[in-house]
Amino acid sequence: QxxxxxxxxxxxxxxGAIASxxxxxxDRGSQSFFWYRQYSGKSPELIMSIYSNGDKEDGRFTAQxxxxxxxxxxxxxxxxxxxxxxxxxxxxxxxxxxxRFGAGTxxxxxx
Amino acid sequence: xxxxxxxxxxxxxxxxxxxxxRCSPKSGHDTxxxxxxxxxxxxxxxxxxxxxxxxxxxxxxxxFSGHQFPNYSSELNVNALLLGDSALYLCASSYRAGQGxxYFGPGTxxxxx
Numbered sequence: 001q002x003x004x005x006x007x008x009x010x011x012x013x014x015x016g017a018i019a020s021x022x023x024x025x026x027d028r029g030s031q032s033f034f035w036y037r038q039y040s041g042k043s044p045e046l047i048m049s050i051y052s053n054g055d056k057e058d059g060r061f062t063a064q065x066x067x068x069x070x071x072x073x074x075x076x077x078x079x080x081x082x083x084x085x086x087x088x089x090x091x092x093x094x095x096x097x098x099x100r101f102g103a104g105t106x107x108x109x110x111x
Numbered sequence: 112x113x114x115x116x117x118x119x120x121x122x123x124x125x126x127x128x129x130x131x132x133r134c135s136p137k138s139g140h141d142t143x144x145x146x147x148x149x150x151x152x153x154x155x156x157x158x159x160x161x162x163x164x165x166x167x168x169x170x171x172x173x174x175f176s177g178h179q180f181p182n183y184s185s186e187l188n189v190n191a192l193l194l195g196d197s198a199l200y201l202c203a204s205s206y207r208a209g210q211g212x213x214y215f216g217p218g219t220x221x222x223x224x
Contacts, residue, residue, distance in 0.1 A: 004153070034212065043201055043215040044154065088153050098167045099144070099203075099213060101153030 003027060004091050006102035015111050019076040023089030023102055026070065032092030033065055035074045037085045038104065044088055048074065079109040113138050115204050115216035123222045124192050132187045132219045136204030142166075143185035144213060145177060146201040154201055160185050161208035189221075197223045 005024050013019045021035075032051050036044035048063040050056045050072065056063045062075040072091075076083055086104040093100060116135045124130050136143050142161045146154035156169035160179035179185045183204075189196055199220050203213035 036215075043199075043218045046212050046214060049212050090153075098156055098159070098169065100156065101146075103151070103153045 002102075003100045004089055004102040006087075006089050006105045008103060009106040010108055011105055012108045012110060013079050015079060015081060015109055017079050017109075019079045019083065019107055019109070021074040021076075021087050021089075021105050021107065023072045023074075023091075024070055025072070025089075025091045025100075027091070027093055027100075028067075028070065030067075030070075030091045030093055033063070033072045034090040034092070034099070035061075035063060035072075036088040036090060036101075037083075038088055039085045047087075076107075079107075081109050081111050083107060084109050115140075115202060115214055117200075117202050117216040117219050119219060120217070121220045121222075123224060125224055126192055126194060128192050128223075129188065129190045130192060130221060132189075132200050132202075132221070133184065134187070134202030134204075134216055135184045136202075137214055140204035140206050140214075141183050142205045142208040143179060143183065144203045144205070145185070145187045146203065146215075147171075148199040148201055148218075150198075157187070159208060166208050192223045194223050197221060 035048045038044045050063040064073045088104045089102040144159040145157040148154040158168040163179045199218045202216045205213045
């Protein structure tokens with residue numbers, strides 16, 4: 001079992017729709033959770049961080065964390081073509097000293 | 112506010128050679144983590160440096176070593192390069208090891224031939 005698992009996609013949504021990205025992790029001791037966006041040929045860019053159960057909203061982005069289910073998700077509302085990228089889920093172990101990434105979900109937003 | 116910088120941008124080396132990659136953290140950050148990202152994969156944690164010491168190490172061989180300088184900048188050294196070392200090498204900086212978000216630099220694309 002991989003430490004951090006994501007659906008590889010591709011996930012395709014129409015412009016203006018809600019995109020839902022999911023991630024599960026195996027280590028119950030994980031303490032911090034992050035979503036990064038990576039455009040092709042570029043480095044990852046931090047979108048959201050979440051540390052406690054529940055929802056965290058930032059603009060069009062909402063991160064959801066459920067530690068009991070070892071599940072973290074990212075919702076993108078009013079998706080735009082510029083949101084087309086690979087979204088990486090990252091989980092911090094040992095207080096962020098060791099961050100583990102999923103393989104990423106490729107999102108395409110069609111105009 | 113200066114972000115994370117890395118050099119060089121691209122590098123081509125031959126099997127068996129050694130390479131040194133450099134990273135300067137974001138202003139105000141004191142911790143540097145290094146990652147290797149193969150094509151189509153997520154970044155893999157190599158190690159983290161804080162207070163000029165290696166604090167945590169991922170599952171990488173001893174051919175991978177690093178250093179952090181008093182100004183918080185860092186180097187990643189890879190000896191005896193293998194073809195499989197070809198990847199994007201990413202540096203991420205943060206404040207106080209074990210706390211807060213990590214911000215990535217643009218990366219160094221290493222090609223081993």
